[in-house]
Amino acid sequence: MLKISIDKLSALYDAIAANNELILPVRKAGVVDYASYEEGADVAIDTLKTAKSPKNAFFPQFETLYNVNKKIIPTDASAEEGACEGAGVALRSTLSVEMAPLVDKDFVIFGIKPCDVKGIEVLDNVFLAEPVDNFYKARRDHGILVTMACNEPEESCFCSAFGIDAADPSKAKADVAVWMADGNLYWKAISPKGEALTESVKSVFEDSDEAAVEATKASIEGILAKLPNANLSLDMWGKGVLDDRFYSPVWDEIFKPCLACGTCTFVCPTCQCYDIKDYTTKDGIQRYRCWDSCMYSDFTMMAHGNNRNSQKERFRQRFMHKLSYYPDKNDGMFSCVGCGRCVDKCPQSLNIVKVIKAFEASKAKEGQA
Amino acid sequence: MQGLIDRLKALLADGTVARVIGWKKGDMSYNPTPAVFNSAEELDEFVYDGFCGANLSKMMIDATKLEGKTAVLLKPCDSYSFNQLIREHRVNRDNAYIIGIACRGKLDIERAKATGIKGITDVAGVEHDGADTVTFKTLYGDKEVAYNEILLGRCYMCKGKEHVIADEVIGESKDTAVMDRFAQVEAIEAMSSAEKFEYFKKELSKCIRCNACRNVCPCCSCRKCVFDSTKFDTQQKANVDSFEEKMFHIIRAFHVAGRCTDCGECSRVCPQGIPLHLFNKKFIKDIDTFYGEFQAGKDPEAQSPLTAFTFEDVEPKIVSERSKG
Amino acid sequence: MSNVIDTLVPKVGVITGITDETPDVKTFKVNAPEGGKLFEHMPGQCAMVCVPGVSEGMFSITSSPTNKEFQEFSIKKCGSLTDTLHSLQVGDMITVRGPYGNNFPVDTVFKGKNLLFIAGGIGLAPLRSVINYCIDNRDDYGRIDILYGSRSADDLVKLKEIQEVWMNVPNVNVYLTIDREQEGWDGHVGFVPAYLEEIGFSTDCIGIVCGPPIMIKFVLQGLKKLGFTDDQIYSTLELRMKCAIGKCGRCNIGNKFVCKDGPVFRFDQINELPPEY
Numbered sequence: 022m023l024k025i026s027i028d029k030l031s032a033l034y035d036a037i038a039a040n041n042e043l044i045l046p047v048r049k050a051g052v053v054d055y056a057s058y059e060e061g062a063d064v065a066i067d068t069l070k071t072a073k074s075p076k077n078a079f080f081p082q083f084e085t086l087y088n089v090n091k092k093i094i095p096t097d098a099s100a101e102e103g104a105c106e107g108a109g110v111a112l113r114s115t116l117s118v119e120m121a122p123l124v125d126k127d128f129v130i131f132g133i134k135p136c137d138v139k140g141i142e143v144l145d146n147v148f149l150a151e152p153v154d155n156f157y158k159a160r161r162d163h164g165i166l167v168t169m170a171c172n173e174p175e176e177s178c179f180c181s182a183f184g185i186d187a188a189d190p191s192k193a194k195a196d197v198a199v200w201m202a203d204g205n206l207y208w209k210a211i212s213p214k215g216e217a218l219t220e221s222v223k224s225v226f227e228d229s230d231e232a233a234v235e236a237t238k239a240s241i242e243g244i245l246a247k248l249p250n251a252n253l254s255l256d257m258w259g260k261g262v263l264d265d266r267f268y269s270p271v272w273d274e275i276f277k278p279c280l281a282c283g284t285c286t287f288v289c290p291t292c293q294c295y296d297i298k299d300y301t302t303k304d305g306i307q308r309y310r311c312w313d314s315c316m317y318s319d320f321t322m323m324a325h326g327n328n329r330n331s332q333k334e335r336f337r338q339r340f341m342h343k344l345s346y347y348p349d350k351n352d353g354m355f356s357c358v359g360c361g362r363c364v365d366k367c368p369q370s371l372n373i374v375k376v377i378k379a380f381e382a383s384k385a386k387e388g389q390a
Numbered sequence: 391m392q393g394l395i396d397r398l399k400a401l402l403a404d405g406t407v408a409r410v411i412g413w414k415k416g417d418m419s420y421n422p423t424p425a426v427f428n429s430a431e432e433l434d435e436f437v438y439d440g441f442c443g444a445n446l447s448k449m450m451i452d453a454t455k456l457e458g459k460t461a462v463l464l465k466p467c468d469s470y471s472f473n474q475l476i477r478e479h480r481v482n483r484d485n486a487y488i489i490g491i492a493c494r495g496k497l498d499i500e501r502a503k504a505t506g507i508k509g510i511t512d513v514a515g516v517e518h519d520g521a522d523t524v525t526f527k528t529l530y531g532d533k534e535v536a537y538n539e540i541l542l543g544r545c546y547m548c549k550g551k552e553h554v555i556a557d558e559v560i561g562e563s564k565d566t567a568v569m570d571r572f573a574q575v576e577a578i579e580a581m582s583s584a585e586k587f588e589y590f591k592k593e594l595s596k597c598i599r600c601n602a603c604r605n606v607c608p609c610c611s612c613r614k615c616v617f618d619s620t621k622f623d624t625q626q627k628a629n630v631d632s633f634e635e636k637m638f639h640i641i642r643a644f645h646v647a648g649r650c651t652d653c654g655e656c657s658r659v660c661p662q663g664i665p666l667h668l669f670n671k672k673f674i675k676d677i678d679t680f681y682g683e684f685q686a687g688k689d690p691e692a693q694s695p696l697t698a699f700t701f702e703d704v705e706p707k708i709v710s711e712r713s714k715g
Numbered sequence: 716m717s718n719v720i721d722t723l724v725p726k727v728g729v730i731t732g733i734t735d736e737t738p739d740v741k742t743f744k745v746n747a748p749e750g751g752k753l754f755e756h757m758p759g760q761c762a763m764v765c766v767p768g769v770s771e772g773m774f775s776i777t778s779s780p781t782n783k784e785f786q787e788f789s790i791k792k793c794g795s796l797t798d799t800l801h802s803l804q805v806g807d808m809i810t811v812r813g814p815y816g817n818n819f820p821v822d823t824v825f826k827g828k829n830l831l832f833i834a835g836g837i838g839l840a841p842l843r844s845v846i847n848y849c850i851d852n853r854d855d856y857g858r859i860d861i862l863y864g865s866r867s868a869d870d871l872v873k874l875k876e877i878q879e880v881w882m883n884v885p886n887v888n889v890y891l892t893i894d895r896e897q898e899g900w901d902g903h904v905g906f907v908p909a910y911l912e913e914i915g916f917s918t919d920c921i922g923i924v925c926g927p928p929i930m931i932k933f934v935l936q937g938l939k940k941l942g943f944t945d946d947q948i949y950s951t952l953e954l955r956m957k958c959a960i961g962k963c964g965r966c967n968i969g970n971k972f973v974c975k976d977g978p979v980f981r982f983d984q985i986n987e988l989p990p991e992y
Contacts (some may be wrong), residue, residue, distance in 0.1 A: 050592045052663045069508075072662055073598065082598065087724045089767040089810065108729040108746035113806035116767065120724045152960050155721040173530065175508050176418060244529055249418065249511060263969055267989045278424040278449075282602035284661045294964030296627055297723075297957045299768050306767040311627045313963070319618055321955045321965060324794025328954055328991050342967060349970035368602045368659030369444060370421035378417055
């Protein structure tokens with residue numbers, strides 16, 4: 022294990038940034054989100070929870086997929102004037118498609134928490150499933166995850182319900198695990214990618230034993246056990262519960278305060294729904310994809326109608342997808358990692374924990390009846 | 391609070407109302423959820439305390455279309471929103487029973503957390519008749535903060551303790567204003583153009599286009615928002631550049647100008663902490679300056695200066711004259 | 716330019732023929748710019764057809780894979796994309812990506828079986844691919860019955876092909892019906908579900924149903940009355956789609972993505988889904 026004094030962290034950042042783009046928690050106008058390490062960046066590495074999850078680094082809120090150039094051919098054009106044939110007919114217009122370049126440079130996400138690493142695993146099951154999404158895959162191939170233990174977990178955290186260990190990031194599917202303890206940052210490579218990164222920044226570190234890390238782990242574990250939702254029961258969810266949960270009367274009331282905004286979706290590390298849209302450009306269009314939310318009224322709107330017309334149905338879709346449909350398709354894995362951002366951010370204080378608890382309460386009530 | 395619950399139960403029992411819109415206890419001590427209560431039994435989960443900041447008036451758009459009257463609990467500032475909804479024919483007044491509820495300022499959990507409080511397991515002193523000090527029990531030790539130190543930003547510019555509409559008022563409210571309601575706007579007006587631009591660029595580039603501000607806004611009650619239309623390019627879920635959001639938020643501010651009651655919900659709900667109310671306050675201040683003082687929602691009969699023409703109206707050239715300084 | 720081809724990135728296709736089928740349905744013949752087909756597909760599969768700047772939508776490929784020269788899409792005008800498609804002419808380019816989704820099990824379950832196709836209106840589009848595939852491989856299948864109805868005689872898609880080709884294939888029986896009496900129509904008049912019961916098909920076949928949801932609902936009831944079981948009836952589902960590869964989340968219904976796991980489903984499979992289609 023290696024260590025570096027917290028006072029000297031900027032030397033580590035500079036060493037990483039020398040060869041990679043470095044993305045880490047940065048405070049901007051009072052809010053901390055993952056952003057590039059650049060001149061004047063107000064790094065806030067001790068932030069437990071960024072406002073948004075770091076999924077943006079792999080699945081950006083907005084990205085160009087390709088450009089289409091369109092050329093109109095005048096109907097009376099002669100061969101010299103650019104008339105042309107295609108597939109045996111005189112063309113009236115031509116289109117050409119140019120795919121946007123894929124990410125081809127390494128980048129490091131520094132300080133990502135174990136819940137958010139799990140969130141990326143959730144996204145992997147979607148984007149890396151056949152047919153592979155190459156835009157996402159290129160970022161995964163080039164992204165290096167330095168995951169950090171959560172020194173002071175908060176009451177909105179419930180990652181342990183999903184088997185995530187916030188005290189020991191070396192268990193996460195990441196590349197380097199780090200801990201902040203007794204004024205130092207402790208560093209341990211946990212994958213070949215992580216070893217390569219370690220090699221390139223080794224000069225800033227000194228060797229260390231694991232005593233301080235072990236003490237910190239124990240202290241974090243003590244807090245994790247005391248979190249109010251540490252033992253949140255997911256017994257009613259997972260594979261094979263679709264019918265029982267879908268038709269539950271719990272949905273009839275619980276959705277009512279929902280504003281139908283996209284806050285929960287957009288701060289969530291696992292929400293992966295997207296829209297594909299066009300910008301008109303001078304020569305054609307730029308086709309992009311952007312985050313979308315199943316909470317929005319137009320999400321399933323078709324020319325002939327909408328198959329989820331009410332907010333109740335849209336609300337139910339989001340939670341059923343996370344707690345039943347996704348596990349059905351992914352061997353029981355939930356599409357929630359207990360990061361608690363929706364708990365912190367929902368304008369109406371409605372969130373996945375309340376949904377899970379409402380179902381538990383309804384079951385308990387049935388039991389009494 | 392038991393007295394309040396008893397009163398609500400009585401209203402349900404004697405058939406005055408068919409349902410009550412209020413707040414339901416959260417799973418933590420600071421996160422109650424707006425809720426509809428259909429029976430006395432459901433009211434056992436009712437709560438009203440310092441964390442009940444949500445303005446419930448917009449929920450009455452749907453509720454007053456239902457069979458039977460709906461009771462709604464409105465704080466003094468929320469009552470302006472309800473009046474404005476009456477003015478815009480969005481709610482059916484005859485189907486509403488308004489309980490003006492006492493307020494001593496509402497708490498902002500984010501402001502509390504910004505003081506270093508974390509790992510909250512319980513909160514005490516947040517009831518309406520509670521102490522001047524809020525006590526947070528946390529995993530990292532107990533912390534005390536003065537109630538008035540952790541109010542929602544809007545409460546420091548409180549519009550006053552009187553309800554502008556109510557069928558009955560329960561309890562006595564407090565005016566929690568400690569600063570001029572336009573002080574923040576004036577501070578920005580004093581900036582140079584370049585400074586203003588930088589300020590708003592920094593703030594607005596945080597926008598994630600979640601639409602929470604629009605969806606919570608009692609003035610944004612269009613059945614279908616232009617920003618949701620699939621037929622126009624106005625429906626963008628992404629930013630063209632990092633400052634694209636200026637368009638969305640400024641257009642929205644224009645749409646609610648003259649109608650915004652300054653309830654402050656937009657800033658309360660923003661997950662990125664953008665002070666959106668500043669746009670609306672700027673319009674309110676300008677309207678006051680150009681047309682004489684006007685408070686939207688104060689009187690449901692009063693016409694907004696922006697929809698009434700008089701020969702004394704200010705001429706558009708005022709804008710260019712003013713910018714010359 | 717990147718060498719990687721992503722399934723989200725389309726190919727360019729040329730419209731090489733347009734047939735007016737009905738007042739609001741046109742069939743578009745599409746080729747690769749260098750001639751030939753854009754890709755190979757199986758009956759029932761779909762493709763994302765796009766007019767850049769307007770929108771992209773999932774359409775069933777209505778031509779049979781046995782057509783080696785081109786692909787066809789029969790498209791009803793009912794929204795902004797389809798309105799624009801209808802305004803295009805031969806020689807215009809569009810973008811197409813695909814094929815997507817599953818297909819009718821023509822080479823497995825359907826082989827050697829009697830087949831009963833029931834379609835309403837534009838619902839013939841996905842079935843035409845299967846019907847022509849079966850006709851072109853006639854010996855592989857048993858009796859083929861086709862029950863097809865529309866609002867009026869003018870709304871019957873591919874009427875010429877039905878009358879000139881399908882009706883002349885051995886052991887293929889075509890039953891046409893229109894909703895209301897019409898001058899010049901001496902065929903059957905009445906809704907598809909009613910005609911179905913009137914004819915009373917035997918259950919020694921596989922039912923393949925496609926049409927408006929209300930028709931499907933009553934056809935299903937009719938087939939049940941005739942003794943059909945859910946696992947011998949196939950249909951297709953249609954939901955809003957953007958990515959067509961089971962990722963964007965729009966067509967998610969229960970634990971299925973209609974774009975990837977469908978669009979072809981057996982009715983016993985549909986019954987297991989939440990009723991959100």
